């Protein structure tokens with residue numbers, strides 16, 4: 239019997255685990271972090287590496303450790319150059335990952351790591367029981383569900399149809415089955431207008447100058463952060479907490495999340511590549527395609543673009559993650575809002591000893607819930623309640 243079971247070992251799962259361990263709320267032997275990957279934060283590292291993101295969008299105080307200045311201190315003893323980007327001191331991805339690895343090593347997080355996928359959680363006689371896809375049973379007094387929407391890929395209809403006929407020619411950039419981007423040969427089209435598409439366009443057009451087209455539905459939306467920084471604190475969270483109607487909270491989240499936006503520095507890089515004709519940027523939506531043995535012709539309004547491969551940088555579906563959560567809701571009679579997301583108390587407890595983080599905590603934490611800052615605030619609330 240564990241004291242704590244954390245389902246999902248991404249940024250969120252690692253943050254709550256670090257907080258629990260460092261605050262002395264659990265020992266490694268009594269903590270189990272279950273995740274399908276062999277290493278902590280594997281999906282984060284893979285996704286950010288795929289698009290060769292150089293700097294995080296969030297500032298230096300957002301990381302997986304307890305002390306807000308931990309990453310900054312770590313930067314002082316690291317010999318890396320260009321560790322932080324300008325005014326908001328956004329850490330380089332390298333520094334952020336090295337710091338995370340250090341925290342994971344300091345807390346011996348891997349001693350608590352269990353590779354597997356949870357398919358069911360139910361209440362047992364002595365606490366919670368989680369069943370894995372291999373039929374193992376893990377028992378724990380407390381459970382934190384720290385899963386994300388990051389495996390719910392948005393695929394446009396035309397791309398889904400194309401993938402049926404020719405699966406090698408189109409991939410969502412965060413598809414688990416995509417092993418090596420560089421096997422995709424130019425000319426290449428990238429679909430999407432947000433930060434992921436922009437990073438990918440920079441990467442691919444540097445590799446294949448003049449042979450990459452970025453196709454986006456809307457003009458660039460320029461915002462340095464993915465929501466107004468007021469949402470980090472009481473300025474916006476205060477009034478949000480007073481809203482009792484969860485439909486209004488959901489509307490506020492939708493409005494506040496600056497979806498499909500890019501920060502200024504990333505936009506400047508894209509514009510620079512466009513000016514040098516290394517990258518073509520097209521506003522419009524793919525309406526149809528034709529293909530022959532070698533090429534794929536994408537129709538965008540009255541124009542046609544001939545490419546060999548397509549990358550989708552079209553984001554994630556916002557529906558509630560975790561199919562298995564449905565059964566748990568039914569069996570434990572857990573409260574959900576109209577949007578299907580959990581209604582939890584201020585300690586992020588859905589029912590006694592069952593906690594949520596990340597998107598599942600969105601209706602309580604607000605628009606920052608999925609981000610690193612949301613992971614920190616969730617961990618702070620859970621630990622403070624113990």
Ligand SMILES: Cc1cc2nc3c(=O)[nH]c(=O)nc-3n(C[C@H](O)[C@H](O)[C@H](O)COP(=O)(O)OP(=O)(O)OC[C@H]3O[C@@H](n4cnc5c(N)ncnc54)[C@H](O)[C@@H]3O)c2cc1C
Nearest residue numbers: 246247248249250273294295296355356385386388609610
């Ligand atoms: C390219 C990119 C850049 C980003 N940059 C920033 C940034 O600069 N700043 C910021 O604040 N945010 C950023 N974000 C947003 C957010 O911080 C990341 O998406 C982050 O990875 C979310 O962490 P997570 O732990 O919720 O999700 P994930 O990294 O997806 O981890 C969830 C884990 O749970 C596991 N899991 C799921 N279901 C189960 C199950 N049933 N049993 C066991 N394990 C399960 C998954 O396999 C996964 O390993 C970025 C996101 C992306 C995609």
